[in-house]
Amino acid sequence: MIAATLRRQASRRVLPGFGLSLGVTLTFVSLILLLPLISLVGQLSQLSLSQYWFLISDPRILASYRVTLLAAAVAALFNAAFGLLMAWVLVRYEFPGKRLVDALMDLPFALPTAVAGVTLATLYSSQGWVGRWLETLGLPIAYTWVGIALAMAFTSIPFVVRTVQPILEDLPSEVDEAAVTLGARDGHAFRRVILPHLWPALVTGTGLAFVRSLGEFGAVIFIAGGKPFETEITSLMIFVKLQEYDYAGAAAVASIVLATSLALLLVINLWQGRFIRRLHGGGA
Amino acid sequence: MIRIGDAPGVRRLLIGVALVLTALFLLLPLVAIFAQALMGGIDLYWQNLSDRYTLAAIGLTLLVTLLTVPINLVFGIFLAWLVTRFTFPGRRLLQTLIDIPFAVSPVVAGLVYLLLYGRNGWLGGWLDGYDIQIMFAWPGIVLVTIFVTCPFVARELIPLMQAQGAREEEAAVTLGASGWTIFRRVTLPNIRHALLYGVILTNARAVGEFGAVSVVAGAIRGQTNTLPLQVEQLYQDYNTVGAFTSASLLALLALLTLAAKAALEWRAARRESLA
Numbered sequence: 001m002i003a004a005t006l007r008r009q010a011s012r013r014v015l016p017g018f019g020l021s022l023g024v025t026l027t028f029v030s031l032i033l034l035l036p037l038i039s040l041v042g043q044l045s046q047l048s049l050s051q052y053w054f055l056i057s058d059p060r061i062l063a064s065y066r067v068t069l070l071a072a073a074v075a076a077l078f079n080a081a082f083g084l085l086m087a088w089v090l091v092r093y094e095f096p097g098k099r100l101v102d103a104l105m106d107l108p109f110a111l112p113t114a115v116a117g118v119t120l121a122t123l124y125s126s127q128g129w130v131g132r133w134l135e136t137l138g139l140p141i142a143y144t145w146v147g148i149a150l151a152m153a154f155t156s157i158p159f160v161v162r163t164v165q166p167i168l169e170d171l172p173s174e175v176d177e178a179a180v181t182l183g184a185r186d187g188h189a190f191r192r193v194i195l196p197h198l199w200p201a202l203v204t205g206t207g208l209a210f211v212r213s214l215g216e217f218g219a220v221i222f223i224a225g226g227k228p229f230e231t232e233i234t235s236l237m238i239f240v241k242l243q244e245y246d247y248a249g250a251a252a253v254a255s256i257v258l259a260t261s262l263a264l265l266l267v268i269n270l271w272q273g274r275f276i277r278r279l280h281g282g283g284a
Numbered sequence: 285m286i287r288i289g290d291a292p293g294v295r296r297l298l299i300g301v302a303l304v305l306t307a308l309f310l311l312l313p314l315v316a317i318f319a320q321a322l323m324g325g326i327d328l329y330w331q332n333l334s335d336r337y338t339l340a341a342i343g344l345t346l347l348v349t350l351l352t353v354p355i356n357l358v359f360g361i362f363l364a365w366l367v368t369r370f371t372f373p374g375r376r377l378l379q380t381l382i383d384i385p386f387a388v389s390p391v392v393a394g395l396v397y398l399l400l401y402g403r404n405g406w407l408g409g410w411l412d413g414y415d416i417q418i419m420f421a422w423p424g425i426v427l428v429t430i431f432v433t434c435p436f437v438a439r440e441l442i443p444l445m446q447a448q449g450a451r452e453e454e455a456a457v458t459l460g461a462s463g464w465t466i467f468r469r470v471t472l473p474n475i476r477h478a479l480l481y482g483v484i485l486t487n488a489r490a491v492g493e494f495g496a497v498s499v500v501a502g503a504i505r506g507q508t509n510t511l512p513l514q515v516e517q518l519y520q521d522y523n524t525v526g527a528f529t530s531a532s533l534l535a536l537l538a539l540l541t542l543a544a545k546a547a548l549e550w551r552a553a554r555r556e557s558l559a
Contacts, residue, residue, distance in 0.1 A: 014450075014454050015369050015370070015450060015453055015454065015457060015463075015466075016457070016462070016463035017365060017369075017463050017467075018366070018369075018370050018372075020362075021362040021363070021365045021366040021370075022366055022372070024358075024359065024362040025359070025362050025363045025366050025378070028359045028362075028363075028434075029378065029381055029382070032427075032430055032431055032434060033381055033382075033384060033385070033431070033434075034381075035400060035407075036393075036396035036397050036399070036400045036431070037384070037396055039396055039399040039400035039405060039406060040395070040396045040399055042399070042406070043399050082305060082309075085298065085301065085305075086302055086305075088289070088298065089298055089299055089302040092287070092289060092290075093295055093298070093299055095299050095303075099546070101302075101303070101306055102546075103542045103543070103545070103546045104311065104542070105306075105310075106542055106545065107310050107314065107538065108310075109485075109488070110488050110537075110538035110539075110545075111314075111492070111534070111535060112491065112492025112493070112511075112512045112515075112534045112538070113492065113494050113495070113512075114492070114494040114513070114515050114531075115317065115492070115512065115515060115531040115534045115535060115538075116313065117494075118515060118516070118528070118531060119313045119316050119317050119320075119528075119531065120313060121519075122316065122320060122524065122528075123312065123313060123316050129312070129316065130312070153309075154309060154313070157309070157310070173287060176288045177287075179288060180287070180288065186288055186289055186291065186294055190288055190289065193288070211387060214389070215387075215388065215389030215390065215391075215392070216389075217389065217390055217391050217494070217495035218494035218495050218498075218512070222516075235389050235390075235391040235392075235495065238389075238391050238392065238395060239391050239499065242395060242398065242499060247398075247399065247402075247404070250395055251395065251399060254389075254391075254392045254395050254396075257389050257392055258389075258392055261387045261388065261389065262384070262387055265383065265386075265387040269380075
């Protein structure tokens with residue numbers, strides 16, 4: 001019946017290729033996306049509720065949730081500040097090398113995470129260029145949660161910069177002029193006049209950086225050092241369980257990670273949608 | 285015209301802080317990769333590069349990329365055509381589904397494939413009967429790479445094709461053009477840049493994917509090691525120079541990616557200012 005309805009609708013379409021593109025897309029989505037995700041549900045359905053609870057609330061796993069959430073939150077907040085500064089500087093000012101700095105902002109996306117991981121671990125180890133200095137100041141980075149946060153911050157830098165930048169570019173100069181002619185000082189004017197315009201983009205970018213940090217693996221594991229209860233992230237716990245052929249345990253923990261990131265993504269999308277509707281007065 | 289933050293003092297301070305942070309967080313790691321790779325001199329660099337296992341890793345990475353990029357290119361075009369040129373029930377759902385690989389942790393992505401195609405998985409057990417092995421072999425690596433990179437092309441095309449609308453294509457239909465002709469003569473020229481951009485991003489991620497690949501690759505030296513896995517293995521073996529030699533290749537590719545992206549953006553901006 002569904003097929004008949006679709007065919008009836010298709011016959012009214014002007015452009016060709018509906019059936020073909022629907023077929024290709026559905027085949028691809030089923031095989032590549034849905035089937036593997038369903039297999040996770042299949043694996044979980046073999047567990048009883050109490051078994052499931054036992055697997056996801058193991059003290060070592062609980063500690064990994066804490067480390068992951070804390071480090072990801074710190075990384076996201078750092079990037080909110082750093083990203084806002086970079087977006088502002090790149091949009092508002094001219095200086096030599098600006099195009100280069102702008103291009104460099106995307107480096108964390110272009111550079112493989114494993115490469116970022118070994119590089120940061122080498123730089124911030126007690127013998128590394130930076131780590132050596134910080135160690136004498138009593139600030140060890142490698143093999144602490146600070147190192148994990150640093151690696152997460154590195155991989156998610158572009159999110160805030162690239163979501164705030166276009167909004168700032170589109171902001172008309174009248175906004176500035178109004179604030180300045182009314183006699184507001186820079187800091188005050190920025191907070192009261194500019195920030196409300198940037199706020200939605202800033203929150204979206206920071207949220208995306210947070211979600212990305214929660215799932216980050218390659219960049220983090222080298223600098224984390226994997227001390228149980230202290231520097232183990234949740235992705236690493238899944239990986240360790242897989243190497244021990246504990247598929248049920250890995251699937252249980254993975255379902256928590258998956259559900260958290262999907263829920264966060266949904267919240268960000270809904271929030272962004274609401275903002276866009278408010279901005280354009282309905283529609284969209 | 286007076287703008288906020290235009291006082292010379294404020295401007296200098298903000299630019300200064302931004303440049304220092306960029307140098308520390310982005311430039312320094314980049315420099316460190318090449319410095320570490322060349323630490324033992326250029327001879328050792330070549331020697332490391334021509335190592336049997338490193339060459340095998342380069343070969344496998346190329347194979348994975350050569351298969352992944354075209355598949356995702358074709359799928360991305362079909363998906364974008366479907367959701368921007370037609371309305372049908374479930375269109376929104378489809379657009380949400382396609383974003384899942386971005387939200388999923390790479391290790392989880394690897395895991396779900398392992399559960400499906402592993403020896404105990406639904407498909408894995410069945411394929412095992414025909415002596416077809418997907419996991420811990422190159423087909424598995426290709427599959428997870430397709431999974432993690434499948435949104436890139438579609439994500440570049442959908443907003444653009446939505447903004448452009450279907451009017452030109454509809455005009456072509458009324459003039460009697462066939463579907464293929466419409467796509468080649470009308471659609472493709474309009475989406476060329478976004479398509480290229482999507483391919484560049486897909487390519488960069490396909491070459492560099494680590495978390496998902498390391499779950500399904502099984503770390504068989506010289507057989508299932510892609511270049512990022514080779515970096516990890518050498519690093520764990522305390523062969524720092526060797527690890528950074530492989531890493532420098534990937535960093536070089538990342539720089540090429542950034543350059544290509546900047547060039548595309550520059551051309552797009554210039555066309556906009558001319559129009």
